[in-house]
Structure formats: structure tokens, C-alpha cells
Amino acid sequence: MSAGDGAGDGPVVEIVGASVSRAxxxxxxxxDLSIERGELVALLGANGSGKSTxxxxxxxxxxxxxxxxxxxxxPVSQGRAHDGLGYVPQESADTGSIPATARETxxxxxxxxRRWWPxxxxxxxxxxxxxxxxxxxAGRPITRMSGGQRRRxxxxxALVREPELLVLDEPFSGVDVPTQQLIADLFRELSARGTTLxxxxxxxxxxxxxxxxxxxxDHGRMVHDGPVSERPHLDPGHGHPEDAAPLDECLGQExxxx
Amino acid sequence: xxxxxxxxxxxxxxxxxxxAVLIGLTAPVVGTYLVQKRLSLLGxxxxxxxxxxxxxxxxxxxxxxxxxxxxxxxPGALAASVIGAVLIEYVREISHTSRDVALAILFYGGxxxxxxxxxxxxxxxxxxxxxxxxxxxxxxxxDTVIALVLAVVVLAxxxxxxxxxxxxxxxxxxxxxxxLPVRTVNILxxxxxxxxxxxxxxxxxxxxVSALMIVPVAAAQHLVVGFARTMRTxxxxxxxxxVGGLLITVYVDLPPGGVIVLLTIAVYVAALVVRxxxxxxxxxxxxxxxxxxxxxxxxxxxxxxxx
Numbered sequence: 001m002s003a004g005d006g007a008g009d010g011p012v013v014e015i016v017g018a019s020v021s022r023a024x025x026x027x028x029x030x031x032d033l034s035i036e037r038g039e040l041v042a043l044l045g046a047n048g049s050g051k052s053t054x055x056x057x058x059x060x061x062x063x064x065x066x067x068x069x070x071x072x073x074x075p076v077s078q079g080r081a082h083d084g085l086g087y088v089p090q091e092s093a094d095t096g097s098i099p100a101t102a103r104e105t106x107x108x109x110x111x112x113x114r115r116w117w118p119x120x121x122x123x124x125x126x127x128x129x130x131x132x133x134x135x136x137x138a139g140r141p142i143t144r145m146s147g148g149q150r151r152r153x154x155x156x157x158a159l160v161r162e163p164e165l166l167v168l169d170e171p172f173s174g175v176d177v178p179t180q181q182l183i184a185d186l187f188r189e190l191s192a193r194g195t196t197l198x199x200x201x202x203x204x205x206x207x208x209x210x211x212x213x214x215x216x217x218d219h220g221r222m223v224h225d226g227p228v229s230e231r232p233h234l235d236p237g238h239g240h241p242e243d244a245a246p247l248d249e250c251l252g253q254e255x256x257x258x
Numbered sequence: 259x260x261x262x263x264x265x266x267x268x269x270x271x272x273x274x275x276x277x278a279v280l281i282g283l284t285a286p287v288v289g290t291y292l293v294q295k296r297l298s299l300l301g302x303x304x305x306x307x308x309x310x311x312x313x314x315x316x317x318x319x320x321x322x323x324x325x326x327x328x329x330x331x332x333p334g335a336l337a338a339s340v341i342g343a344v345l346i347e348y349v350r351e352i353s354h355t356s357r358d359v360a361l362a363i364l365f366y367g368g369x370x371x372x373x374x375x376x377x378x379x380x381x382x383x384x385x386x387x388x389x390x391x392x393x394x395x396x397x398x399x400x401d402t403v404i405a406l407v408l409a410v411v412v413l414a415x416x417x418x419x420x421x422x423x424x425x426x427x428x429x430x431x432x433x434x435x436x437x438l439p440v441r442t443v444n445i446l447x448x449x450x451x452x453x454x455x456x457x458x459x460x461x462x463x464x465x466x467v468s469a470l471m472i473v474p475v476a477a478a479q480h481l482v483v484g485f486a487r488t489m490r491t492x493x494x495x496x497x498x499x500x501v502g503g504l505l506i507t508v509y510v511d512l513p514p515g516g517v518i519v520l521l522t523i524a525v526y527v528a529a530l531v532v533r534x535x536x537x538x539x540x541x542x543x544x545x546x547x548x549x550x551x552x553x554x555x556x557x558x559x560x561x562x563x564x565x
Contacts, residue, residue: 059435082437108425113437
């Protein structure tokens with residue numbers, strides 16, 4: 001791994017005064033977020049609170065209206081800022097009309113601003129598929145997989161980059177309990193090895209004890225940045241008291257209203 | 259009777275045959291990315307724009323008193339379709355309005371520009387017919403050289419960078435987060451489409467170019483899985499159809515473009531049948547413990563395999 005490669009000892013993620021507008025409406029207001037190396041930070045909030053927007057702005061998918069974002073010591077607009085980043089987007093409905101195989105999908109994770117020729121036969125591809133328990137299905141198109149299997153392939157695509165920073169948007173949504181445990185174990189292992197994780201979560205779920213810091217958004221503003229146990233409960237939309245509902249009650253049901 | 263040797267030694271047939279192979283190799287490569295991006299009609303739009311380019315080339319040729327009159331037709335088509343490709347990519351990026359409207363305007367503008375400008379050049383819309391529907395008689399040595407150069411460029415980008423292009427077309431969001439040159443890739447794909455349209459229009463015709471990009475890919479999707487295998491299979495199908503269709507027109511007086519396109523559609527239908535047969539066979543053992551005849555009936559009725 002590229003320890004000391006320009007990133008230095010500064011924060012891995014540094015967002016200052018970030019605002020984002022979509023379709024003329026401001027959805028994120030003046031967010032400051034700084035994440036140190038090795039932290040496991042959960043980004044929490046109700047649907048529409050702006051947590052996915054913040055994540056996407058942080059990794060350079062959405063432009064900032066004002067403020068700045070740095071990853072690994074470099075502005076996100078710079079190609080090299082992305083080299084140490086592994087990003088797992090939210091489950092997307094559109095995976096293109098020609099489905100790639102799991103192996104092809106994971107191999108695409110080897111691409112970077114300066115590396116345009118990935119090889120599906122790269123041993124790192126097999127290692128990443130192995131890490132998420134998907135080696136057996138390497139040749140299967142991702143459209144012929146369950147939600148949990150596809151999720152694991154997307155995580156493998158991020159892992160194959162050997163990221164210093166792993167950013168995930170709802171990695172547990174639509175995933176069965178055993179797979180959730182498998183993914184949570186993987187995160188613990190990565191965290192123990194010094195990988196920084198920033199995870200958008202709907203429920204803290206199997207990671208509750210591992211989260212070093214919880215950041216809570218409400219209507220596009222940050223309302224909490226500290227220990228998980230001290231977070232405010234602002235989640236009125238879902239009809240169950242916080243922490244009272246065991247995780248498996250929420251499983252299987254997609255909780256996106258729109 | 260014309261022998262294979264005659265075909266290979268006669269310039270009249272050898273040039274179209276070379277171009278047919280090049281079309282078969284390049285069109286499905288571009289088509290794979292267009293299908294992936296759900297931009298199947300882009301090739302059609304660029305075909306229409308290329309027609310305006312043909313007319314402009316003719317007009318410039320008339321000013322320069324070039325012989326033959328259409329000496330600059332293909333270079334004109336090349337310039338117009340590349341400009342059209344870059345323009346539509348730009349419009350797609352700045353305006354998030356529907357891209358099918360932009361494509362529609364490209365269609366109409368291309369045809370209208372073609373018939374108006376060809377008249378200004380002292381020709382008639384009859385002169386455009388060969389470019390609209392394709393023909394063999396018009397293929398020159400210069401055309402063949404241009405086609406060869408264009409094909410090398412398209413294959414170098416489309417096959418050489420297939421990993422990058424596939425990653426960007428499959429998941430735009432991941433590609434941006436990985437720092438990949440998303441905009442450059444989108445422009446490269448549009449320009450590749452323009453080059454393929456130019457090299458194909460002589461034989462297949464501007465109105466049918468797009469069929470060779472899309473139909474072989476659609477057929478391949480029924481036969482294989484995975485991005486790379488779909489592309490390779492589509493290339494094999496397209497080469498066989500392009501060369502086969504051309505050879506048919508050597509013996510039977512038929513328009514090559516139409517014959518080639520009908521062949522690709524025949525392969526598509528055959529692929530559909532093969533897939534249904536395989537699916538029907540696979541569903542039988544996997545149908546659970548002892549499926550009754552009534553359970554199996556709807557499956558069989560859906561496939562053309564019904565006996």
C-alpha cells in the first residue's frame with residue numbers, strides 16, 4: 001500500500017463549508033467533516049436528510065456549490081485523489097443492458113485516472129472475490145445474482161483497489177442477515193488493518209459496537225458528530241422506536257419511500 | 259459464373275469485400291457500448307448527419323472542379339459525423355433535457371441539409387441514393403484506404419481500451435469516484451460511432467449503418483454472457499453477415515446494404531430461437547419435483563420450440 005504517498009498525517013477526508021444544490025434546491029448546508037486515518041465513521045439520518053448526497057459530493061460524483069473537499073490530502077477534483085479511494089455506490093437499478101460478469105465488474109475496480117488497462121486475470125481480482133465469498137460465482141453476470149451477492153461484488157470492486165479509504169452507501173440494504181454479518185466482519189478486519197471507513201447506514205446494525213464516530217444529518221444540516229450512543233434520535237419516519245427494533249425485523253424490506 | 263478468384267482479383271469486388279470485413283469488425287464494437295449506454299439510435303442520427311457531409315463534400319468538390327464530382331463526399335461525411343458526434347455529446351452534457359429530442363433534430367437536420375446542399379452543388383437527391391442505401395459500384399481505392407485507417411482507429415480505441423470504456427458505460431458513478439476520464443470516454447465512443455458510420459455508409463447506406471452496430475450485439479446477448487464475450491460474439495456475427503451478404507449480391511442483383519441487414523436480423527431471430535430452446539430444456543430438470551404437463555405447458559407455448 002502507498003503509505004506516506006503524499007497523504008501524510010493529515011485527515012483522510014476533509015470537507016469544509018460544503019454546500020450542494022440539486023435542481024435549484026439546496027440539499028446540503030455548510031457541512032464540515034474531518035475524518036482521521038483508521039476511523040470507522042457512520043453517516044446517519046432519515047431518508048432525504050442528505051447523507052448520500054454528502055457521500056457523493058465527498059467522492060467527487062456531485063459538484064460542490066461552495067466549500068472544499070479533500071481526500072487523502074488532495075482536492076477531490078484531482079485524479080490522484082481517487083487512487084486510494086474505494087467507493088461502493090448505492091444499489092443502482094440500471095447496471096447497463098449488457099451485464100458484465102462478477103469478474104469483469106471487479107476487474108474494472110483496478111482502473112484509475114492513470115491506469116486504463118485492467119486485466120480480469122489479475123490475481124488481485126480473485127483475492128477480492130475470495131474476500132467477499134464470491135469466488136465461486138466469478139463467471140456469473142451480475143444481473144443473475146441476488147441483491148446480497150451483487151452487493152458483495154460491488155464491495156469487491158472497491159476492495160481490489162486496495163483502498164486507504166473505503167466509502168460505502170448503505171452496504172446492508174437489501175442484504176440478508178448472514179451476508180450482513182459477513183460484510184460486517186470484513187469491515188472490522190479492514191478497520192483493524194488501518195483502512196479508514198465512511199459508511200452511510202440506515203441502521204447501525206451489526207456495526208454498532210465498531211463505529212468510532214457517528215455523524216447525523218437532518219434536512220441537509222449536521223446535527224451530531226460524536227459517539228454513536230449520544231446521537232439524537234431524529235428518525236420519526238419509520239414507525240419503530242430507536243434501538244428497540246432488532247435489526248432482523250427491518251431486513252428484506254427496502255425502506256426507500258419514493 | 260463468377261469464381262472466388264475473380265472476386266479477389268477484381269478491384270470492383272475486392273475493395274467492397276475489404277470494407278465489408280472492416281464494417282463487420284468495427285460496427286459491433288461501437289454497438290456494444292451504444293447498447294450498454296442505451297443510445298442505440300445514435301448511429302442512425304450520425305448516419306443522417308453524414309449525409310449532409312456527403313452533400314457538403316460534393317459542393318466543395320464542385321467549387322474545386324474535382325473529378326470525380328464526389329471525390330470529397332466521404333471526407334465530408336467524416337467531418338460532419340464527427341462534428342455531429344461531439345456536438346450531441348456536448349448537448350447531452352449541458353442540457354439535461356431529453357436526448358431523444360436532440361437525436362430527432364439530428365435526423366431531420368441531416369436529411370434536410372443533405373437534399374438542400376446537394377442541389378446547391380449542382381446535383382440531385384438521386385446522387386444521394388447510393389449513400390442512403392449503399393452500393394458496390396461507387397467504392398474506390400481511396401474509400402478503401404480511408405476505411406482501413408478509420409477501422410484501425412476504432413479498433414484501437416474500442417478493443418484496446420475496452421476495460422475502461424466498459425467500466426464507464428456500465429457504472430458512471432463508480433467511474434467518477436475512481437477518477438476515470440468519464441467525459442473523454444463518452445466523447446471517444448461518440449467519435450468512434452461517427453468513424454464507423456463513415457466507413458460503413460458506402461456499402462450499407464446511411465439509413466442502415468446503425469443496424470450493423472446494434473443487431474449483432476442484440477443477437478450475441480441471446481447466446482453468451484459477459485461484456486467481453488458479447489462483444490467478440492457480435493463481431494463474429496457481423497463479419498459473417500457483412501461478407502456473406504456482399505457475396506450474395508455478387509451472384510444475385512440485390513442491394514448489398516439491405517441483404518446484409520436482413521442477414522443480421524435472420525441471425526438475431528435464430529439466436530432468439532436457440533435461446534428459447536435452451537431455456538426450455540434447462541427449465542425441465544430444474545422445474546422441481548415432477549412438474550405436471552399442465553405446469554410445463556405455458557413455458558413450451560412461449561418458445562417457438564413448441565412441437
